[in-house]
Amino acid sequence: MLAAIFCGLLSFVLPKNNEKYLSEYFWSRKTLSKQKYNMIIMGDSRVYRGVSPQIMQKQLPQLKILNFGYSNGGLNPAMFEAAEQKLVANSSTKIIVLGITANSVSGYTEKNTQYLQELMRPREEVIERLYFSPVKYWFSPVSPQQLKLWLFEPPPVAYYKNEYHLNGYVRSEKFPADTMEAIPSYVKDFTNYKVDGSKLETLYKQVGEWNNNGITVVGFRPPVSFSMRMLEDTMGLYNEAEIEARMTKAGAHWLKLDHSQYKTYDGSHLDEYSAVQLSDTLAKFIKSIHW
Amino acid sequence: MLFNSLIFVLFASVFFAIAKLLGKRVNARLLWLTIASFFFYGWWDWRFLFLIVFSGLIDYFAALAMERFPSKRKFLLTLSVIANIGSLSVFKYSGFIAKNIDALLGLNGGFSLLANTPDFFLITPVGISFYTFQSMSYTFDVYRNKMKPTKGIIHFFAYLSMFPQLVAGPIVRAQTMLPQMLKVTQVSKDERWAGFQLVVRGYFKKMVIADNLAPLVVAAFSSPEPNSSSLFWWGTIIAFAFQIYCDFAGYSDIARGLARWMGYDFPDNFKHPYISTSMQEFWTRWHISLSTWFRDYLYIPLGGSKKGTFRTHVNLWITMVLSGLWHGAAWTYVAWGALHAFFSSFERITHWPKIVSKSHLGRFVAWLLVTMQVLVAWVFFRAESIEQAFAIIKTMFAFSGSINLGWGLNGSIFIGIMILRELSVALGLDRKFKIKNPVWEMVFYALIIAVIVFFRGEGSEFIYFQF
Known part of the structure; x- marks a missing residue:
């Protein structure tokens, strides 16, 4: 009883880590929820930070949409199968949207690290994340270092905020923005991994199968900064014209985007405003081809 | 199931609440302890429950047979040791052994023993070393006449699978634990x-x-x-x-x-x-x-x-x-x-x-x-x-x-x-x-x-x- 009083009092005083528990809930739910959707959006962090199902639903109110993007999310058979299982089985409207980046069709993402990590998480951890996150949030732990900063240091000017939406979208905001920030890590990635032709072939084959099975497939290249696009094209060997042609041939609809119309906060991920813009453009495009 | 998880707190609350209801009925209490312990272990991967059951059955029957056929005591002990060390070797050391044989014989290029080892054997069951050693200590103690084998199979499995120490010890001895478990005591304040x-x-x-x-x-x-x-x-x-x-x-x-x-x-x-x-x-x-x-x-x-x-x-x-x-x-x-x-x-x-x-x-x-x-x-x-x-x-x-x-x-x-x-x-x-x-x-x-x-x-x- 005394312990409960102490804990109760301290829970009102000490700082809380809201983002941690929301993100834990978000990823477990995205991966393990049995809910079915009409539209699944697949890809990597550019997709889950860049496409908001909520914005898309303004154009497509009749559809249930899930953003099924993951960090380092690959476009490979394991993910295709997982995405297919999230589609409503007996609906006339089934759409898969593919955000194709250089990394998503290279060896870099073939292990589906984040997706598998969520899928294989011990059961008790999943239960805690799904059902006890408000309790864990209320009793957020603090480290002595955090406590020192909280008590004695002014709040930092720079920040990186993530807002987790249950439809799989993460609204991201970073200050100050630096459009060159992500370049060095991509240079490192592309030194070891480039767009893999066999992975693209697998993707085209899958698109063909989906097309034959009545699933509408839409492809696009998530917008990035000019430097990033150049880097992907030259070092990562991303050939957008060829991918567009092969995707279209396999039966997909390709949305060509003017990258100069979008802004990123690190060269790789869209800022909030551009994410809204992309989601709206994507929704209008799907509306035009489907209805 | 991890002690430091909320699920364990729930599990333990239910376990102790039901255990209290069972009062002084020893067999019922030990049966409940066994069921709860199997659930506790199976929560991680129920397939490996068979290993505890296998290890336990070997030692339970080996100990009983030692009492009945004193002339075969050494043979029965050897059998128990081979079975226990065998399952430990397969499930804990097969990957290590295969990898070292591959390296020793230079098999990495063509045929590889490790690559041909079934995946199931490469998963180390949680706490296998603890419960195997605990099970073996029982047979050893019966062999050395330090204790009489228990007739009750539930008593034995309650001792072997007791959830507080099943996956990470302490390794408790049957000669000290079984008498405690069979004695009904009211837990004092x-x-x-x-x-x-x-x-x-x-x-x-x-x-x-x-x-x-x-x-x-x-x-x-x-x-x-x-x-x-x-x-x-x-x-x-x-x-x-x-x-x-x-x-x-x-x-x-x-x-x-x-x-x-x-x-x-x-x-x-x-x-x-x-x-x-x-x-x-x-x-x-x-x-x-x-x-x-x-x-x-x-x-x-x-x-x-x-x-x-x-x-x-x-x-x-x-x-x-x-x-x-x-x-x-x-x-x-x-x-x-x-x-x-x-x-x-x-x-x-x-x-x-x-x-x-x-x-x-x-x-x-x-x-x-x-x-x-x-x-x-x-x-x-x-x-x-x-x-x-x-x-x-x-x-x-x-x-x-x-x-x-x-x-x-x-x-x-x-x-x-x-x-x-x-x-x-x-x-x-x-x-x-x-x-x-x-x-x-x-x-x-x-x-x-x-x-x-x-x-x-x-x-x-x-x-x-x-x-």
Whole structure:
């Protein structure tokens, strides 16, 4: 009883880590929820930070949409199968949207690290994340270092905020923005991994199968900064014209985007405003081809 | 199921509530304990329950048969040992054995034994080493006439699968546990309070100390660019020494506390090992249930110290190296065991701790030397490979690089708490300043619970689960 009083009092005083528990809930739910959707959006962090199902639903109110993007999310058979299982089985409207980046069709993402990590998480951890996150949030732990900063240091000017939406979208905001920030890590990635032709072939084959099975497939290249696009094209060997042609041939609809119309906060991920813009453009495009 | 999860708190609440309803009905209580323990284990992977059942059935029937056919006792014991060590070898060591045969025969290019080992055998079932050794100790004790075999299969499985100690010990002996389990006792208020104290202390060690030190140790060992400072590595190994101690001793304390609530008494598994002034003393304070198991069922049957000096050292080395291998299927564990064997052998030959420890300063020097030996051995235990271990030890003894222990504020506070705690035990201050007023004692434990709730580290598995 005394312990409960102490804990109760301290829970009102000490700082809380809201983002941690929301993100834990978000990823477990995205991966393990049995809910079915009409539209699944697949890809990597550019997709889950860049496409908001909520914005898309303004154009497509009749559809249930899930953003099924993951960090380092690959476009490979394991993910295709997982995405297919999230589609409503007996609906006339089934759409898969593919955000194709250089990394998503290279060896870099073939292990589906984040997706598998969520899928294989011990059961008790999943239960805690799904059902006890408000309790864990209320009793957020603090480290002595955090406590020192909280008590004695002014709040930092720079920040990186993530807002987790249950439809799989993460609204991201970073200050100050630096459009060159992500370049060095991509240079490192592309030194070891480039767009893999066999992975693209697998993707085209899958698109063909989906097309034959009545699933509408839409492809696009998530917008990035000019430097990033150049880097992907030259070092990562991303050939957008060829991918567009092969995707279209396999039966997909390709949305060509003017990258100069979008802004990123690190060269790789869209800022909030551009994410809204992309989601709206994507929704209008799907509306035009489907209805 | 992890002790440090909310699911376990729910599980334990339901278990103790139903156990209370069963009152004095021994068989019903033990059946409930067995069912709950199987559920506890099966929560991780129900497929491996068959291994506990297999191991248990072999030993249960082998022990009964020993009583019925005394002339076949040796054969039955051999059968039990082969079956237990066999299942341990398949499920814990097959990957290690296959990998080493591949390397030895140069099979990596074409046919590979490792690649052809079924995946199922490459998963190490949680706690396999603990329950296998516990099951074997029962057959050994019946064979040596130290106890009568139990007729009740439920009694036996309740002893073998008891959830507080099933996956990470302490390894309890049937000759002490079974009589306790068959005796119906009402758990007194004092015992419940003692159990509560153990549980709280255990959670504090695990969730506050070990889990807060873990990120520091992980970062140091997994960094692609290893730190080149000697002091940094000494600091990291000290952090790991406290992490592994608090992780494992924390688990043991929680297990002992839960057992107290059931009315059982588990032996103490750790007695402040880092205040030891000789390696011999260290092994009477560290993982006592395992070291006594190896002493009673391996070292002494091999002849112990009764067959001359040379055989004593050979027996010591066999015991230590196998104890290293018991921890995991990797050469780093073998090296850890061998290093302890070397330090212990050297100590037996030179008797240096006795010679040195004749004054307070001498005792301090002995403590310092023993601690350094233990720390150096921990490098092998924690390292990802033998090469990494040697590289770290080389850096540690180069005495160069930046003057930074790498603890930061977090590490300094949690390591500081442990150093003060061990120091107070070594100097006898813990007894002198023990809280005697029950009200203050309650306030103290309530505060400790609040510290656990708000200063818990990133939850992670218990290190000893993998063994």
